Amino acid sequence: MLQKTRLLATVAAAGLVWACGGGGDAGGDGDAGDAGGETAAPVVDPATAGAISGLIAFEGEAPAAERIDMAEEPECDDAYPGDGALTQHALVSSDGMLGNVFVYVKEGLGAGFPTPSQPAVLDQENCRYHPHIVGLQVDQPLLIRNSDPILHNINTQPSINRGFNISQPQAGMETTRDFGMAEVMIPVKCDVHGWMSAFVGVVDHPYFAVSRGDGAFSLPNLPPGDYVVEAWHELFGTQTANVTVGEGATAEVSFTFNAGMARNAVVPLGDPLIIKHAEDGSLTAVREPADD
Amino acid sequence: MAGGSGFRFARCALGMRSLLASLRGLRIVAAALAARIPGAAWSMPLPVGLSRVRWMGVMIAVLVALLPPARLAPAQDAASGEAIYRAWCLECHGAEGRGDGPAATHMLPRPRDFVGARYQIRTTASGELPTDDDLMRVMRDGLPGTAMPGWPNLSDQEKRDVVAYIKSFSPFFERETPEVLQRSADPGGGADRALAGREVYGTLECARCHGEQGRGDGRSAPTLEDWRGFPVRAADLSEPWLFNGGMGADAIHTRFLTGVDGTPMPSNQDALEAGVVTEEDLWDLAHYVAGLGPAEAPELEEVVRVERREQLPDGPADEAWDDLPRFYFPLVGQIVEPPRQFSPTVDGVWVQGVHDGAELALRVEWHDPSNSPDPGWQEWQDKIAGALYSDESAIPVEPLPDLLALQFPMTFSDGRGRPYFLMGEGRNPVYLWLWHSRRGAVEGRATGLGTAEVVDSGAGLTASAEWEAGRWRVVFRRPLAAADDGMLSFSEGAPIPIAFFAWDGSSGETGTRGSISAWYFIGLQPPPSNAVFMAPLVAFLVTGGLGMFAVRRAQKSYRG
């Protein structure tokens, strides 16, 4: 009986040390009983690794880009001669391909992929975010830089992570943050310049990409298996596809968005948010359009 | 400062909690032990056969068992909190804590959404949860400038229970434990500090939202939204008594570092850590902002002292106004007759008056971030309409002007028997001075809301107005006497009722939607009479004479 008593105290103390001193874990529960150390990162065998690649197409007429009035910020306005700065909500190429779509493996992967220490970068230059869509892993640093000689504020508005809002009043200022939970997508805005918007996609593995201007994307070095891949666009919502990756093979998958999907799109802001608990302790957030 | 640190704290707290859980387990073990040891009682002699190590174990177990349970379990009862929540909080914050109770649709800012758990007023870093103390403070003091009152009718324990309950709406509180952000102590104010703060105000570009004079009229002001997409007014820094987080340099400094989460106001903690601003800078700025408004909410006096002068000031910017006393009257939304306005723009007017025996001049001054109609505020107007007016008809779509109405009784009375304060009623009309931001002023008459018609007293009302950096200043002038007997003549020496009605066009205010005041008075000072100086002189002489007399009498009787 006494041994048991001491054992209990030891386990609890070990749990405390782990919780306060440990690092690098992607957010498991803090129960003392789980204090068994970290799971080994899955190793992808280069001999069998495959890939997913594909194209994002767009059908129909894309919403026209609109001119952004940056007159109040001459430093930025001067960077856009001619027509001035245009909105980039729908980046459709001349041959009908859609850029700035965030593509990632939604289901089918294990856990415990190593966290890169190399930061993802979100730059503010000429009163725009570069890139417009940022992908990064859970706990991977996000370096936020202000390259403009004016005030920007970075207002992140996640649902599952905590949203922060910080000022960067000077050119060259850098801030590093990270997100502890997977979340697609986190809207980012600058309240000083209402037109500035970016989205950050946080996933717990390295298999994500943003479609280029020609609609192409690829998810390389993927272990063979069955996956659900999701493509997310800020106006046209999400689509998923089931993909099987064979040993050493590259699976092709394509998504086609059209203008009619805009009303079905996820609404990044404005509606009340419901966070749901799952049995395993994970959280999902749903925005339900308000009835009124 | 990164999200990771918050996360580590969460885990640390979880670890703590599991340690405590184990301690609770120990208590049970100890109790079981106590039952097994023959004749167990703490004062019993050492039972033979137990080694010293084991004895130590028993002692520890006993000590743990003796720890009061209150130290282990948080003394908060979410179930009791729920009952209180249902009675007092639910109508605004909603049954599910989403800030969508039946009263919420009228409010701006909206009631807190406890599920999303973006809390504005905290002592923690941006992105972190509030501490229990933060939540307790808000429940105790309320949030000035919002519909959230303090709750002195609830005991501290009841408040703690409610805090436990509202935290249960959000899983964030299970995952993370907030930590108070360390701030430096206030080095104290001073004129130099405030002057230096003005510089920092420029460096940090506060004016982008708050405006050059801090009246919430910055260029970005019309575009501001909270995290749920509702329009947010940039704080009017010259009205600190309405600051959500309280007034004074220390509270202001806290907001600089914590930010006001869920709103466009960012935290400057990162800028401080990056060396872009210094501790000194932020305290300079805090004292500068604290000095933009009065140290206390303006006191309400019922009567505007309208002094008599030889000459009336020229226009709204004439420096002669600076010598005259100012009187503040609070305004609130017109919430009686639909369509109603519960969260209006104009929250008060400053009034000054002067007359020369023949003519009366009144200067009315109020803060309005927009010089309406202004197409630059059209988007704001639409958003306000969407947020506040959706449940009622008549949503304006055109850019609207700013308006002001001064109400008086139709004819002079002794200050009693006034008309109904909402533009009068059938038998008892009001006489109006109606000012329009583009057309100037006319005289009017009304027998209820929305019944105003133009009339002419024959006296000739004029107005000159100036909008500058988020402030309207309008000077009305009219001869004291009306040509028409049926209309109000202003007489000296008696209180004349006055009430105010203001509309901000850029917030879609028109008709019955606007800000109103109760009845107050203007008092025209009569011409100076010699009595003002004679009476004190006589009193002085009489008292002095009596004193001398008393001294003489006393000296005579005691010596004589």
Next chain:
Amino acid sequence: MSRESSYLRHPFWQALAVLVGSYLLFKFGIGYLLPAIGVHSAPVPSSVLLQYMLTVVVALLLYVSTSEDRWTRFKEPLRQVLVDPDKRVLRVALLVALPLLVGFLTYGRVRADVGAPPSLRSIHPAPPNQITFRGEPISLTGLENPLREHGSFEEHLAAGSTVYVQNCMPCHGDRLDGEGPATHALNPVPANFTDNGTISQLTESYVFWRIAKGGPGLPVEGAPWNSAMPAWEDLLTADEIWAVTLFIYERSGSTPRTWEESNEGEGH
């Protein structure tokens, strides 16, 4: 006997101490110290303060003059100031300062501003026997809240709660204590339902009348021009008014006056 105790035992200084002490007590003790220890109180108006102080002065004079010896000792310091050659400076100073003070106070009275007219207002004016509600005559005499007899009390309460927060709360407050977000702009302040001087003194029919007809429906002695209370007749149905009436009694912990009680006590 030490100098200090001679001051303490001297009737003049005793009287002065009592005078100052009672002033402080009336001025600050009643208004500010009692609330600090949790007793409900309010600052004493200056007219009442003057009355109290006069009473104290009379009592003190009675006390010091009851014994010849005490009276003589009481007058001693006064005599010294008026007569003694070594108090000459003090004497002259008082002879100048006192008249100056009186002159200054007189100046303050004479140049007084135009004041607000006195608000003579009956808080609970007598109600009419009958009112017309949306065109229908309703007899108030003997009328009870019909919702107490019909339907589910809980449902009525919930309905009343919603009516309250959407219409009444801005002025009468979340806590029903007349401290809502709009209260600071109203004059006079809205009724505090948790005060037992308000709805506890009234029948529910009276409250129905006040809600239905509001400020404009007050008789002249109730100073209708001095009330910001709207007439809710056109905005709320009779059932909604009865429901919110039920709610304000229930939530504020008040009990309505019944008609039996009203008949015993004369009027309101």
